[in-house]
Amino acid sequence: MECERKYRSRALYKACMRAFDTLPVCALVDSRFLCMHGGLSPNIRIISDIEKLDRFVETPDSGPLCDLLWSDPSENFDDIDDQQPEFKPNNVRGCAHFFSYYACRDFLLRNNLVSIIRGHEVQKNGVRFFRKSSRTKFPVLISLFSAPNYCDTYNNIAAILKIDDHQQLSVVNIEAHAHPFVLPNFENGFQFGERFVLYHVTNLLLSIFNMYSPEELAAEDGRHDKTGVELLNKKRLIGTMDRAYAELKKINKITLNLRGLTPSYSAYKELLTRPEIKALVNEAEKGRITSFDQAIQLDHIFERRPHT
Incomplete structure (x- = not known):
């Protein structure tokens, strides 16, 4: 890569x-x-x-x-x-x-x-x-x-x-010295930032929809059938997108905190199935892993020889 x-x-x-x-x-x-x-x-x-x-x-x-x-x-x-x-x-x-x-x-x-x-x-x-x-x-x-x-x-x-x-x-x-920062997995900065932007945009749209009750949406312009149903469907769709982008934003934040320990997305999903590793990842959400013991425990899952 x-x-x-x-x-x-x-x-x-x-x-x-x-x-x-x-x-x-x-x-x-x-x-x-x-x-x-x-x-x-x-x-x-x-x-x-x-x-x-x-x-x-x-x-x-x-x-x-x-x-x-x-x-x-x-x-x-x-x-x-x-x-x-x-x-x-x-x-x-x-x-x-x-x-x-x-x-x-x-x-x-x-x-x-x-x-x-x-x-x-x-x-x-x-x-x-x-x-x-x-x-x-x-x-x-x-x-x-x-x-x-x-x-x-x-x-x-x-x-x-x-x-x-x-x-x-x-x-x-x-001892280590500072060097230019590179996104984990050499990801493109625009693609990386796009997930943050899309999360906030969908969150804004969902907040606007949440200002109205289902009854108010259904009664939009006095048309109780087609328009109201379309708006409710759009709200559900935006809600689904908001949850998806929230998960991607979470991965972005963890990625920045884990730095060189960042796994591929498929390995990340495997990692979160282990309770003790999930606890460390939750700590990584709050701030960068600073303990040597934390880092070695979190990296432990990737110590195996590939394809074994």
Whole structure:
């Protein structure tokens, strides 16, 4: 959508996708840190298993390539519980796996690595250091997020990791800066504003009709049949339009408050079927989402892999 709206070119979009397919899936940094987007896979035991993957394809729904891009650390990753499974299905993403501390520890030991660095989950302070290894005294996993104020809504700080000449690791934080405002989904400003205008016009017409009782409308100019019935039908039609435009105006207002979290209209309707999400949307009607926890909860419904 962005390529078509900004550059009027689907060919550019396809070129970007071809370039994206050539990007490395993982990176080995300083022979100590394995970097990836998502996380570990039960099908990858040693680094050479990654080198065997064909990355020049669309991401499959399952398998090692999907895991590297879509897996997440388990919710109880830092807990000391050697009975927890190394891998279990990731029901949040609808694909890939949750992986445990023990899966990380054993993978690092097999491959003589210090830590795994991954992204895929927004962090309030840009970075999260997980449980340390008893062998290296260093976190076996680091989640790193380098986009400040994600979706213009999270108010999170971004971070990068820097390795100096002495092989010391340090965190560099990045704060968000103002940038030109773009309507969510790259919508045309005239079309966006039209819904506000039509709501107020129909509301005005309905207010005029409501000044008269049904009896007064039916008695218009002494003609009790045709004209009165037509006016009553027009009033009903305008009332229906008023309710429809009121709903569109409501969506407009929520869209402005949600900013980058704004879903498509079909997804918006799905979103409102969930009570806990509907409550957050109602808060968004009153003002822009300001809490990191609010934003992450509201965005949770869209964390799943598309078409799963």
